[in-house]
Amino acid sequence: MSNSLSNLEAQLEALRHDGENAIAEADSLERLEELRLSYLGKKGQLSVILGMMGKLPPEEKPKIGAIANTVKEAIQTSLERQRTSLESVKIRAQLEAETLDVSMPGVFRPQGRVHPLNGIVDRALDIFVGLGYTVAQGPEMESDYYNFEALNTPPDHPARDMQDTFYLSDGNLLRTHTSSVQIRYMEADEPPVRVVAPGRVYRRDTVDATHSAVFHQIELLAIDEGLTFTDLKGTIKVFLQEMFGDLPIRFRASYFPFTEPSAEVDLQWNGRWLEVMGCGMVDPNVLKNVGYDPEVYTGFAAGFGVERFAMVLHQIDDIRRLYSSDLRFLQQI
Known part of the structure; x- marks a missing residue:
């Protein structure tokens, strides 16, 4: 046996030994x-050793080839064994990290509440x-026509003084x-x-406990043949009973440029009369402005x-509390 053959055998055996030890210590x-x-790569250590086989006599090459295959299989076996082990460790760690303890108390988050204005x-x-x-x-930015003129309030109408406008x-x-x-x-x-x-809606009011420059309205309108003030009263009565309960209500004569006749609605609340709504029959001029025939149709609004x-x-004692976003106040509603 030549020294060259013995040298390659020793290198292959050392490669197997070192490879198996290094693979066993791999932690990822x-x-x-x-x-x-x-x-085992194309430029790996095994390929480098096999590259030296060209210097061997032909009769010695099969022996080195057989030893090299054995070394390669041993290293591949070690690689597969360690890969299986590492994958198992990784899966166990992932399962432990993602495991939910269903007996643990949940994170408390306070329940939200509907804002008083949204609730109404x-x-x-x-x-x-x-x-x-x-x-x-409809749009919050309006033209003068839709906000005033079409509602029977021309430019020289004194009722415009009732609403200080932005x-x-x-x-x-x-x-x-x-x-509008x-x-x-x-x-x-x-x-x-x-x-x-x-x-x-918006008005140039001085902000205090009962007034705001920005507030919210709800208005209703019904137009049909044969509607009367009685239909208006019945509708308002049903609505107020649903909102406040079965309490006494009264209608007082009032004035609005777009209704005739007009009335204020009072509700007896905690022993005193409280004004809650404005209403009336739609003025014939308003019907004409939108192309309705006032000889055929009547209507009411509130x-x-x-x-x-x-x-x-x-x-609530101060309207400004509704806009403060103070949790101490909102949590009481």
Whole structure:
């Protein structure tokens, strides 16, 4: 046996020994892949040793080839064994990390509450939708026509002084009531009409305990043949009974430019009369403005401030509390 043959045999045996020891100590799949490439890759240590076989006599090459295959199989076996072991360890660690202890107490999160204003709007709309009304929406920035003129309030009308308005530089304004939604709806739809319009409105009021420059209204409108003030009274009575309970109500003569006759609605609350709504029969001029024939159709309208209802029902002493987002207050509702 030549020295060259003995040398290659020794190198192959050392390669097997070192490889199996290194593979057994590998602590990750990434490290295991590095060892595979180091020992069995195209440029790995086994390939380098086999490259020396070219110097051997032909009769000695089969013996070295057989030894090399044995070494290669031993290293591959070690690699597969260690890979299986490492994958099992990885799976066990993942299962332990993802295991849920169903007996542990959950993380407490306080239950949210509906804001008082949203609660009033939701209750009111639920009542009116149950009476057959459709919810309608409109823009908060309005033209003078929809906010005033179409509602029987021309530029020189003294009723404009009743509502101090926010005018914008482009000639538009921030709506002072949601009645403008009724005009837009009637322009687009033929009678019969039954709509309820909730929304935010704006007036140049001095902010105090009972006034705000931004507040919310809900208005209703019904147009059909033969509607009378009796239908208006019956509708309002049903609505107020659903909101406040079976309490005495009264109607007082009042004035609004877009209704005739007009009335204020009072509710007997905690032993005293409390004004809660305005209402009336739709003025014939308003019907003409939207193309309805007042000789054929009549209608009624009513509206109320959401904040006032919230303050009464929740016994709130200052309207500003509704906009403060103070959790100490909201958690009491």
